[in-house]
Structures are given as structure tokens and as C-alpha cells.
Amino acid sequence: MLLVLARRLANVVPTLVAVIALVFLLFSVLPGSFISGMGEDGRTTIDPAVMERMRKEMGLDDPLPERFAKYIAHTAVGDLGKSFRTREPVTYLIGQRIWPSLKLMFAAMAFAIVVGVTLGFLAALRPGSLVDTVSMVAAISGLSLSQFWFGLMLMYLFALTLQWLPSFGYGDGGIMHLILPAIALGVGPMALLARTTRAAVLDVLNADFVRTARSKGMSERRVVEWHVLRNALVLVITIIGLQFGSLMGQAVVVEKLFAWPGVGSLLIDSVFQRDMPAVQGCILLIVLFFLAINTLVDIAYVAIDPRIRYGR
Amino acid sequence: MTLIPIKLMPRLRGGTSLWIGGGLVGLAVFVAIAAPLIARTDPVMDANLMNAEIPPGWEFPFGTDAQGRDIYSRIVYGARISLTVGVGSQILNSLIGVSLGLTAGYWGGWWDDFVTALTNLMLAIPSLIFALAIMAILGPGLSSLLMALGLTAWSYSCRIARAQVLSLKSQGYIQAARILGYGDLRIMFTQVLPNILGPLIVIATLGMGTAILSEAALSFLGLGIRPPFPSWGSMLSEARDQINTVPWLSIFPGVAIFLTVLGLNLLGDGLRDILDPQSTTRRS
Amino acid sequence: GVADAQQAQTPRKGGVIRMTAPYAASFGSLDPQATPRAQDDIVNKAIHRTLYNWDTANSKLVLELAKSVSVSDDGLVYTYKLRDDAYFHNGRKMTADDIIYSYTRIMDGKKGYPGARYIRLIKGATDVEKGTAKEISGLRKIDDYTLEITITDRVDPGYYLFSGSTAILPKEEAEKPDFASHPVGLGPFKFKEHIPGSRVVMERFDKFYKPGKPYADRLEVLIMAEAAARDVAFRNKEIDTSILGPAQYVAYRADPQLAKGILEVPEMFTRSIQFNLADGGAKPFKDKRVRQAFNLAIDSDLIIKRLVKDKAYRAVSWLPPSSASFDKTMKPYAHDPEKAKKLLAEAGYPNGFEFELTTSQNESWGMPIVEAIMPMLAKVGIKIKPKLVEVTVLTEIAMKGEHQAYIGSSLTGPDSLATLRCYYSKTPRTACNYTGFSSPAFDKLLDEAGQTGDMAKRTDLLKQANNVLYDEAPVWFFNYNKAVLAHQPWIHGLQANPTEITHQYPEDIWVDATSPAK
Amino acid sequence: MAEPLLALDDLAVHFKVGSALAGGVHTLKAVDGVTLDVKPGECLGLVGESGCGKSTLALAIMGLIPPTRGHIALDGRDLAQRGRLETARTVQMIFQDPYASLNPRQTVRRTLADPLRIHGVTDRAEVEARVVDIMAKVGLRPEHADRYPHEFSGGQRQRIGIARALILKPKLVICDEPVSALDVSIRAQIINLLLELKDELGLAYIMISHDLGVVEHVSDRVAVMYLGRIVEQGGWQEIFENPRHPYTRALIAAIPDPFHRAAVSARAKARGEVPSALDPPPGCHFHPRCPLKADICVSQDPPLEPVAAGHRAACHFRDRIG
């Protein structure tokens, strides 16, 4: 257990460093400085003298290697710098966004898992049946949907036409505001999970050991409960992990559409404001989240799959 | 070249998803190629503000937009851009992914470690985020979009290529080729590549759908194609403010995207059944 | 009905106001001095106060934190009698020291606060900025409620000191490291909560200096950058005010219910294509006839009517109609492609030419407009190669002169002199002379206007200068923005602020009992 | 005595398995100190259980796996000094699985002609003639040339594999279980073919097989491998009739023979499982399963020593058996 964790961490660190370097380099060549990002709608013009002074102040005129070294040194101790835009520490800015982001992701994933895995299971247990056809058509359609288009449709249907749910925003952080964005975000993973679960369950149902189980005189129900579920779960959990891990990245669109105060909207905002420290911080967080979830999946594997638990 | 051995032919009959998917994609490709023939007007210059926002009807089958341009014609030309984005970025992805994956799997050693690390790195940064960063740097436009989507999603084909090579490497015919004195590159191109094309084509097909959706998402975020040339994504994104007032502006590009991506996904599924029968749905 | 109208006369106390912040997906900073963004000022106007304010009803500057002011004869020394009833939200009374502290803070050279450009008007401010002085010599406290300000130019300091970025802050709070997340000011509402990316909630400040105000118990500003989502939310009655784009403008006007709640104002923004007349630009634009032809070739009225959906006023010249120097007798360039062709031929471009037009995605002054003028210009032979950039980069490109022409929106008020300075030949490109325009006649008129203390004469000189611009046409005069604010029937007291319609006067706003918000 | 065609001297192939991050690196001694030679025209049978290193040995001889230690000499010259192409013209290989050993996307003609071109035979007519010739030799008809592998049965595919191995006219052919993946009723066809070709072309073989019957049938000499080492080596008759290593005896005893039911004493049988090559037992690798195990077997590794002319066995008790 500890070993697996240590091993993962050893793998994660170089990836993280590489991501930090990559992001830094990418955004050091961005045209347009943060200052031009400070006005919008052409409404404010900023004094060039001020701009010069601020560039100096923020160390933007230092040579690239020097900036990079400084950046790495600071990041290593958890200091992501100060936002160009709000002059607050990036960690603080991100800190404010993490909770809403997590809430949205967990809700979306819960939706995806509950609906997707259930559909996939039902489909696999009766291949070729109506349930199977319908859920697989739904799944492949779900994969073909443009996220923001689907989000808009949800908004119009549930908020405007039916008036069941609020259309956008975080509200008081209650569940009502969460439903629509969670569905919009969760529909992709849901479709994927439905398909994966179906394939995984079918895979397992055709495995030799299921035939062994049947030859023992087990009822179909017991076969599923004792031998199929757990094995299918091993396959499904990878997809859950991968999906979950990348959800924070995918959430950009949904967060923007629903004005959800998460990391994604902070990122997109910061990109447009050329707020480099904030952008780097957000991407770092997103990557970190991805890696963390994958580490958790690895640990889950260890718990579920004895083949990994005992070396190999 | 016989990509699909004859024994596969009987299976073609059963694959409904292949036929529907192939039909939809074929239609999109046809529309894109024949755009100048089947479009009614120029998608950019034939703006006539006097015709602005006419609902679908006899004169304009899909209606007109705020500039008075024929939406049908814009959709038709949009197919070109959207498919270019889909196909172009996937070609780029496949080229990068396959050359890295192929060589990494075949040569192994430090190169393999390096490529694997790079792949993991790419996988760790969500490709939309990566594409967004690249778009922000390069600015909107077709070529930046091709770069942004073509440089960021190669990890899938790379992984597949590598895994396939690893499993093929111990196959008798690869070893036989080495024993017979074939050079490494010759082995990769004549022995390995033709035999791993199947799953690669599948992944590329599915990737095209993803690319088209990513283009739409990037357009929505304000980092998409460079107007005035229409892509479905940019049309959809421009029309989103009017979804309630001028619905046909968003319905038609939305449907075009949906059907094309659906077609690509179905086609990919169908092809997978034929070309890559052992793999189950494992895409992420 | 009548009953409604009567009820509308007596403001109700209590209730919740829910306004929207439509310009970006977040607020930059709630430290008003740290941000120049219109988006942030939507909140900051409620929490903070500046020395002057803009009186929308009468289109003029008024004193806000002072009861009266007297001006020396040379027009450079202003003595203010400050309010003695203004309290900060922490309960402390405002004094002259707070103003001195606030202005000095803005001039901290290390911080680069955007408001510095306004405070520089005060004598000695630049010394503080450079670090050669600790105090601004032009600020003098006479007693707690009397302040003397010495300025460097003969201008009305009100144009400078009403900007949100010159808000007056209490030292003891502003010095705290978390001030930006717990702002304290003089405004009618005090800060309660900020969920970044979502909303800011404020509560009534009972010791606000205007008696009986504000009315509402709570003020919420909800971030809502997506027009479509905003539309849904407004129709869903989740917000009380919403900014309308052209598409919604049409729809809302067509809807009998929604049409009742539309507030329109000609904002002080002029939309135009600015030609780069300097060496980096396209050669043809150096010829005045080409620029005129450009203006004649485009059917601007048609674009405004059909594409902009009448959500704009046709531009005549540079200054907006709300400016005193606007010449009401002038007629905008007519739509006359024939004449345009003739002028082009005279200038030596009978077959037209091609140029690169830098544009953003903005729906009112970006790509959609370019798409509409492309075919029109093509008819006279001018071909456009659009170059799409982000809004944020546009200004930078303009400053660097890396463009042949760009389409944008410029603030053209309320200070007409400052506005026209953007075409003064000695104004550097980095300030705002993005066209690189230079005309001796224009310069002379502007010099004279700057020197005169006679306001009527100045207005007249500026009018002439504006007419020079009309003739020289360094830009394509497109339109003046019409800002449109949709509001729910239960919200009252909104004002058509021409400087920025989202900047409301929250102390005057009240909601009646039909509001669904609790 | 003829100069050996192939001489292995203390050949060892070790694999590094695992990774430093995942549980540590271990050394797997797939082949560990093998000394062998093959003379021209001779067939050497190589038997041993799964995983004992037979295929690895073959691949090392082919130059596909670099040896960790020891030497491989072909035609008297060290493999390392020979060119890739030269080696290819001297030694070739036939694989076990006729389905996996042919490129599914290549016609028979391409499979056979490409190697010729690589080896500098550019004349079209000559290439064609050699392809047709070799196909005839292995019993394929000329019209088969333009078909793809999936159009052939397993036996035919193995013929194609044999043709491919012979197209460059090698002197030594390594057959790695050439028949074990074939239908039982087809095996005789292939074994006969291999023997015919041997006589006709004067080939030397290394015949790797599980099937003792096959090895006995075709080999001139036999080597028995256990966990990477040769434990016994000698003429076929010696090995099968007078085995001196308990492992060889166990192998023979394990073959069910309906004619000689219970003929072999239970004493000859091995017990238990084959240990992992990753972690072989100390001393004699066979001792945990050996019916003759004594203390010396645990502590000392018996060398491969002669028991009779041309017959060597690696057992402390080699002289007591038999």
C-alpha cells in the first residue's frame, strides 16, 4: 500500500515539474501583457508609464531563465505568486474556487456514475434488448453532444420553460443551483461510463471463470453478485478515474456557461486577462487534481485487485 | 492495398452502426467537397442586411443570419472548415502519436521511457486546457486551431501504437523480418504499421469527433475559428445569444455538429468491430 | 395602472436588489483603487464614494463628499468644505485626512494604481509617484472638514476625481492585507460576502449620509457574462436588471411585457475604425479622400438598423451628442458609393486596394460589423483582410501601431477636451492617439481651448475641432453606443447613466413588494 | 571431426525485470552458461519444460538478444563480428505459431521475395525463379503465391514459414517447436518435410520441442535444458535409452505410453512444480523436485561432466543412475 503510494508519487513529481515548466514557457510567449487585460470593452486606457513601472515591479522584464528559476523556487514552496489582476496571492484566489469546483465535479460524477453504470449494467445483462439499444443510442448521442449547446438546452428547458430550476449561478451553494451544471458536465462521462460498463460486464460475462461459476450450479443472480460485479468494477474504475481526473479541465465550458464560480471560470478569465500567475496556478491545480485522482484509483486498485496488492 | 482482409467482409453486413455512421460522415464529406456546387451563395460576401434574420422558408431553406447571409450556404461551407479541423488535427495527432508510439514501442530503452513520460504528461493536462492555452498564444484562426487540436491529443494514438507494437514485437513475423535482415525502419513501415492501422484508424475517427466538439467549445470560449469564414462551432457560438429569439441560427449548426460527430462515433464503433475486434470500448 | 404609478412614487424600504455584472466572469478587485474595470465599479459604486459624482439627471458633475467648493481666480486652487456626516462602514467619520491618505495611496509608484492618471492633476503628485516626496504638496488640510487642493492645469478637477478608482478609503482598513476581500468604504451599502466568480452581496449601511437612504436591505451583484444565460435568468426572474445586446434588444422591445422595462441611454462611447495614418499603416489611408470615400461607401444606417438593431445612434463625428461641443447642425456622411468611387479614383485607387483590419470578437464593434461592411466596401473595390484578436490585445496592438486599421470603441466623454486630445499631434500613440493623426489646424484649436478659462469659448473651439475631425475623417465614424438596461417591473429608481449604464446609484434604487426576491 | 557450424561458449542471457520504482529490479537468468555446438548437417534436439530458456537461446543465436556473457561463433567467427545480413544468410528460424509468424498483410510472394531483394538479388526473373522453386520444395503450388496468410490452413502456413526460412539458403535452421501448434493429423506432414529438406539441402537443425517423441525421431544429438542450463547432452540413443540425469528421466517418465503402462517406476517421476527462473533454488536447480536429492545437491552446483563418449550430464549422482 505505502509502496504503491510512494511509487506513484515518484512518478508524479517529474510530471508535475514538467507541467510547471511547460505552462511557464507557454505563457511567457503570450502576446499581450496583463495590463492590456486590465481594461475591457475598450473602456479604460492605462497610462503607459504606469504600465512600464508595473512590468518592472512584477519582474516581467527580467530575463526568462531568471523568471523561470524564481517561479520554480516559489512554486516548490507552494507560493504561486500574486495575481496580476487582483494582486492577491494566487493560492488564495484558487482556494476560493476549489470548493465550488469540487462540488460541481462530485455532483457531475455522481450523476455520471449512477446513471451511466446502471444503464451499462442493464444493457449488458440483456444484450440486444430494448434497454440495451436505447441506452447505447443514448450513450453514443451523449458523446456526440456539444457541451455548451446541451447546457443551453437544459437551461431553456428546465429553467425557462418548465421553471423547475434556477438557470445559472452558484446561488447560496444549494443543491438546486447545482443540478443543471452537474448534468451538463456529467453527460459526457455518463455516456462513456455506460458504454464502458456494458463492455466490461460483457467481457466478464464471457470470461472463463464465469463459465466455471455456472458449472458450479450457481444461479445467474449469484454469478453476477459473486463473480461479475467486482471484476467489472476493476475495468470501470479506470474510466471513472480518468474521467474524474479530467473533469476539472472539462468544466471550463460548463462553468463559464452557468457562471459557476469554479477553477475553470477563473482559468478562462485569467487567460483573457493575461493573468499569468493565476493561469499557471489553475493549470497546476487541474493537473495536480488529475494526478491525485489517478493515484487514488491506483490505491483503489490495490484494495480491489489482489494481483496488484501482491507485487507483480 | 488490402487493408481489410476478405474474411472481414461478411461482418460488414451486420454493422448497422457502421452503415449509419458511414452514411452520415459520407454525407458531411460530400457536402464539404461539393460545397461550391451545392451552396446557393457565397458564405461570406453575400451578406445583405436587407435579408437579415429571415426564418427558414422557401427562399432560404435554413433561414438567414443577422448579416442576411444564407445559413444553408454557410452550413455547407462550414462543413469544409469543421471537417478540415477534424481531419487535419487528427492527421497531425496521428503523425505525432504514431511516430512516437511506433518508435518507442519498437526501440524501447530510454527513448521509450521518454515517450512514455511525455505521453503521461500530455494526458495529465486536459487537452481542452492545453488547446486553450495554445489558442490563447497563437490567436484565433484555422491554422492555430489545427495546431492546438493537433498537438494536444496525440497521446491516445501514441499509447495505442506503442501498446500494439509491444504486442506485435514478439510476433513471429516481426522476429522473422529481423532475422531475415530487414532494417528497423523497413520493419516499422512494412511489417508493423500495416498491422496496427486498424485501431489507429478507429482512434483517429473518434478523435475527429472530439476535435469538432473541441472546436465548438473553443469557439464558445472565444478562441475558435477566425470569422468571417464559417465553422459550425463558430456559427453555433455566435448564435448562442439569440437562441431564444432567432433559434434557427443555432439549430442548424447544432444539428450539423451533432450528426457529424454522431456519424464519426458510430463509424468509429463500427470500424472497431471490424478492424480491432479484440478491444472493448476503452476510450477516454 | 394609476395605482401602480402612485405606489411607485413612495419608495418602499427593504427588499433585495439583484443587479448583474455582465462584462466578465469575475470581479477583478474590490479594492476600488486597484481596478480600472467597469465590471468592478458596478460593486464599488455601492460600497465606495468619490469626491465628485456624475449627475445623470442634469448631465453634469456634482460634489459628493463635499458640501461646497470655492475656486481661486487663477482656477488652480480648490477649497472644499467636506461633509461632516459621512461615515465609513467601520463607524468612523470621514475627515480631510482620509482624502489626503487615499490620494497619496493611489500615487504609490510601486503599486501602479490606475487612478494615478487622475491624481497626477494635483500638484506634487508625480513627486510622490517617483518617490521623491512622501506627501502630495497640492493637498492641504485646513481643518478636519476643510481641504485645499492645488492642481496643475486649468481644468475641472471633477472630471478626474469622480472616477471610481479615486475612491476615498479609511486608512486603518485599507492598510490591512485582506482589504480587497473585505472592503470598507463610505457607500450606501456595506460589504457582506463575495463568492468569487459568482456574486457579491452587500447590506444596507444605516449611517449612510443621505437621510432615509438606501432603501433596500440588501444589494446583490450577480456575475453573468453569458448573454444567453442572462436572458434566461432575466426571464426566469432571477435578476432585476440585465444589459441587453442587439439581439435581445429586438426581442425585448417586441415583447409587450418586457418592453415596459427598458432603459436606454446614449453612452459616451464612439465606435469607429481607426486608420493607422503613421508609417506602419496602409498607404492609401494617408489620403484624406480615401478616408472620406471609406465613410461614404458604407451604409452605416443600414448596419445600425438591421444588424445593430437600432441599439446605437449614428455617429456624426468624434464627440457624442451628449457633449456640449457636439454640433447639432452637422449631418453624418451620406451613403454614396458613387461618390466614394470617384474620390478613390481621384486619390489614385480606381480599382480600390486591400488592407488588414484588426478586430475583436465583440458583437457591437467587432467581427460582426466587419462582416457586414466587407461586402459594402468590396463594391467600391476596397478589400478587407480581417485579423481577429482578443479584446485584451486590441489596445496593445493599437498602442504599438502594429495595425493598418482597427475597429473599436472609445470613451468620448464626459470631458470633451480630454477626448479630443487623442487627435492632438503631440499626444503619443501610447496615450491614445492611435491613428497617429496630425493636423496643425486641429492642434491650434485645441491649444486655444486648453488655455481659455471661458467655458463657452472653450466649447465653441472644441466644436470647431470636432468638425475638423469630421472633414479629415481619420476614422470611420460608425455609431455612438446606445446602452440598454432591461429591468423588472418591481425595481425603481434606475438611472440612465451615460458614462456606463451598469453604474447605478444604489441608494436611489428600491424594489416594490412584487419582487420575488426574499 | 568437422568444424562446428555453431559453437556456443558459456553463453548466458540475463534479463532485467521489474523497475526500480515498482518493487525493484531483478535478474532473470533465462540462459545461464550454455556450451554447445552444432556440426554441419547435424540435428540437435533441445528439450526442456516451458520457460527453461529454449527460445531465448534461439533468439540469442539469431543475434536478436545480446548475450550477457559468453560467445556465439557461427562458421568459426564470432557473431558480434558478422554483419546482420551475413548472419541472416547462415542461420534462419522456423517459429512455433504459424498464425502469428506470417504478416497478415503480405502475400506469400512478398514474404518470400522481399528478403531476397534485401540481400541484393535484384534480378526480377531470378527472384521469381527462387520463389517458385522454394515454394515447390515445401509443397506449395505456384498459384498460392498471391494469396494472403489467412487463406491458408495451419499446415500450409507452416510450410510458408519454412519456405521463408530457407529462401536465403542458410546452413543452420532453428526450429522452435515447429509442430506443436498444428493439428495432430498434420504434424507428420511437417516433420517429414523437415527431414526431407535436411537431407536434400544438407541443413543443420536445432530442433526445439516439448514432444520427446518428435525430438527422438529427428535428432542426432539431444540437449536437455532445465532453468537456463544444459543438464544433459549426448547422442539421441544415449539420452533416451540411458538417461543419466534424473530430470531427463522424469521427462521421459511423464510421457504417457499406452503400450507400456506403468512401465516407468514411480521413482523416476519428478514432484512438484517447476520453480521460477527469477528465483532458482541454490545448488542443483533440480533438487527440490529430485527423487535422488541429497545434501550436496543443495549446496553444490553439479558441473556438466562426461559420463560416456559424447554424453555429459550435470548431476552429482550421474554415475549411479542408469
Add this chain to the structure above:
Amino acid sequence: MTADSLLRVEDLRIALAGDRTIYNAVEEVSFEIRRGEAFGLVGESGCGKSITALAVMGLLKRPLSLGGGKILLDGEEIQNASAARMRMLRGSRIGMIFQEPMTALNPLSPVGRQIAEMFVLHQNAGWSEAMDRAEEALRQVRVPSPGRRVKDYPHQLSGGMRQRVMIAIALACSPELLIADEPTTALDVTVQAEIIDLMAELCAAKGTAILMISHDLGLVANMCKRVAVMYAGRIVEAQPAEAIFAKPQHPYTQGLVDSLPRLGERSRRGQQRLREIAGVVPSIQAYPAGCRFNPRCPRASDVCLTTAPAITPLPAANSIEALVRCHHHG
């Protein structure tokens, strides 16, 4: 039908649903196994051995189905028995061992539990009692330190150990019949011998009859009393084990016996050319008319091309039935 007949298969036909037609993957298969007897079924890959075994277990799955014939277990017709009835028989009265010990066990479940399931399913045992008995069952199949091994997962065991676990599962409820479908092909030769011995020994002790399926004629003949040879979906010959080697009657059996080099053969007779069986095994879709062996048969005559040969009983040796299906046997 003999008095102590345990399993009797009569005229079994297994249908394989193809794209358009239905093929008979197996047809006219009849055999009988008596209590405690070891019966061998030999044949090349794809001739239908495994599906015959699955048919007996009632485990055929699409596209395969029972096309006809009777299966009698202890006199009871089970070919149409209810699912519940079949579940009761499976495991408790018929046990089965599969070819691949690597995949036939659930990788995520401890082997002890997989054995214990049998007691829970068929003997109403509680889990803890069942686990104790599983340990005992492991001891019976001579797995060292069974107390520890019950908690092990399949991947921790070697191939031979796993196959021992499979045997323990199959024999857990002391079934009357054990179907062993190529139980040792995936194992090393030396291990193979041990497993076969173990199986034979346990069955003898419990009085369990064995249906032993293999493609190795030698192996089957060695272990079983009676052997049937299948070719292309039909049984072509059945004889006592010694006889089938000494006096094979069907040309196919004769070919098999002669074509393979047997240990000691070269010493006795020198290196001779092996006898070949010409041609290849036909695929289901292309079974020839008449006798299915006719394209490869040296004795084929016109009648073989048109008429499928009927069963010819052979003179019984040791009172065991023997038969051959050939127009020109002998």
C-alpha cells in the same frame, strides 16, 4: 442400456447458428459412461469435444444450442430439464474441470472462497464452515499448507496448483461424474503427469466416473478404460483403450496412431518416414458429404463420398462395447 449406466448420451446433435444456415457442429454422438468408469474422448481441435461436454452440463450458449438427442443422467432425461434442476445437478452431481487454469478461476476471489462456494451452494453450509471444508478439500488435492493457501488468490499459485484447485472445486461435492476438458494441456509435461495421477486417484477413491477430453490419444488411452475418437463432429470409433492403440479400426485412428513419432519407436524401428494423413481438417461450414473423413482417407471409395457410414459394432473385448463408423473399417 447397462444397469450401472451413469451418463448416457444418445444421438446428440448440437446446432451452430451461422449467418444464414444452421450447421450441425456435432451430430449422431452417442456414448455411455458407467459408474466409476473413466471414459476418454479424443479428437483434433475443433471437432466438437468441448461443446459436447458443455451440452451435458447444459451450458451451451448462443450461437450454439442443443439440436436433438437425449442426455440421461442416471436414467433421468436432462436435456430439457429446468434451469433450477440443472443448477442442482451441476456441481453436486456433475463436476467439470476446464482447460485453462489461468482463466478458469476468478482472479479477484481467494481460492478458498471459490471452493467454499460449492458447499454453500449445494450443501447449505455457512461460510465459516464452508471455508473449513475448503481447506480440507485443498489438502485432499495435495496442496501444501492448505491453511495458508485458502486465502491466496489464483495469481499467487502456479499453473499446476491452480489446476489442483479446479479439481478440488469439481470434486468438492463428490459428484458422480467429473468432466475433465483437456485439464493438462496448459501445463508442463512433468506437472501434467502428476495432475493426471491425482485426478485418477481421487476419482477412484470417491467412485466418480470421468469423462476425459483430450487431443492426446496416448494420454487418454493411458488413463481411461474406454476411448472414443471424434472427427468432424462425429464419433468415428470407440474401443477399449488398449485395443484402440493396438488394433485401430478407423483409417483416421490408424493414421493418428501411426503418424506420430512415439518414444522408443526410433530405437526399435530406426528413423523411418512418418505416415502422413493427407489434407487438412475440414471446417464446420465445409464438412464434406458422406463420410467426413473421405477427402483424407486412403481407402475412400464412391460410397464414402455419398453415404455417411453407419455405426458398426465391433466384437466386444472385455464385455465393453466397441464400435466404428466406417465403410471400410479394419
